[in-house]
Amino acid sequence: MTPLHFWFEFASTYSYPAAMRIERISRAAGVPLVWRPFLLGPIFRAQGWNDSPFNIYPAKGRYMWRDLERICGREGIPFRRPSRFPQNGLLAARVVCLASSEPWLPDFVRAVYRANFAEDRDISDPQVIVGILESLVQKAGDVIERAGSSENKERLRLQEEEAIRLGIFGAPTCMVGEEMFWGNDRLEDAIAFARGSSVVGGSTVR
Amino acid sequence: MTPLHFWFEFASTYSYPAAMRIERISRAAGVPLVWRPFLLGPIFRAQGWNDSPFNIYPAKGRYMWRDLERICGREGIPFRRPSRFPQNGLLAARVVCLASSEPWLPDFVRAVYRANFAEDRDISDPQVIVGILESLVQKAGDVIERAGSSENKERLRLQEEEAIRLGIFGAPTCMVGEEMFWGNDRLEDAIAFARGSSVVGGSTVR
Secondary structure (H helix, E strand, O other): OOOEEEEEOOOOOOHHHHHHHHHHHHHHHOOOEEEEEOOOHHHHHHOOOOOOHHHHOHHHHHHHHHHHHHHHHHHOOOOOOOOOOOOOOHHHHHHHHHOOOOOOHHHHHHHHHHHHHOOOOOOOOHHHHHHHHHOOOOOHHHHHHHHOOHHHHHHHHHHHHHHHHOOOOOOOEEEEOOEEEEOHHHHHHHHHHHHHHHHOOOOOOO | OOOEEEEEOOOOOOHHHHHHHHHHHHHHHOOOEEEEEOOOHHHHHHOOOOOOHHHHOHHHHHHHHHHHHHHHHHHOOOOOOOOOOOOOOHHHHHHHHHOOOOOOHHHHHHHHHHHHHOOOOOOOOHHHHHHHHHOOOOOHHHHHHHHOOHHHHHHHHHHHHHHHHOOOOOOOEEEEOOEEEEOHHHHHHHHHHHHHHHHOOOOOOO
């Protein structure tokens, strides 16, 4: 079965419902899931934006917040509009790079997203990330320290380079091989593609 | 039943599958449909863009064409990537303003979209629009002439002002009262909202 690579950014609004749903639906479909954190900042700056497009274009931003509220309501995902947007998810992304194969990783990802989009907490604050880690692992402080090592910082830089190479321009983005699915609205399509493409030996399914 | 106002632009890629689907699904749901043509140009220029964002941001544009191909394939809608993008839909939009209550209007809208996105024809060419009208009405030339009258040009200008007042930033956009649904992906949600909001007397449904 072709794995689904789930590219996400902790600051990204539509990544929130997607991150809360992706493990459940990929597991139900038998599609292997790979969590791929990255940062939108460098990608947005390359497009000439020094802020979220939802802040730069207020009409689009107003719509997005209402749309996100509707989506979360429908999916039963808690939501409270954060007072800070976008937040800096660098530390949390580094933890994900460090812990990509740990069994607690999906819980960590979801807890950070909840802190941002349901609890209005400051996810750039190391104490907030430590608090989340302490509920999941022994020696949370060690995890934070290793997340900040040069070797691990390099892991996130390489992820970023790969995101750019793949042509990723927003989050969340699901990649199944070279096939791209952008947005929370496309999770089910990405899963169907991963299942279909395995059935027909990797060729595209339309 | 609260009507659904379908705001569309003939140049807009995602308006194509939406325009091909909206009459069928609104009729099946018993939701009154109002066709609202407008132009994205003035709205994009107000955001600092002098071209389609799909041309300005090539990674996003590449994805959009592939995504549109997938959507059309799934919905059984013919698609061939046009050689010109975006096309100028001004004349066709004026015809829609003139003929908003004519029984042939939905067929006209769909035929113009097919000319653009399935047949790679130049929809800014009056002969193309006349050709489409001739298959639908008597005296197609008269329709074109009246579409270009000062009075009818003013109709489209007023539509444009209303789109801006409503905070519309892209196409297609469905408005149900003041509730906005952006994109082909939200047609079903807009229909469900129109049905739900009528049941509970016009209040919002979440």
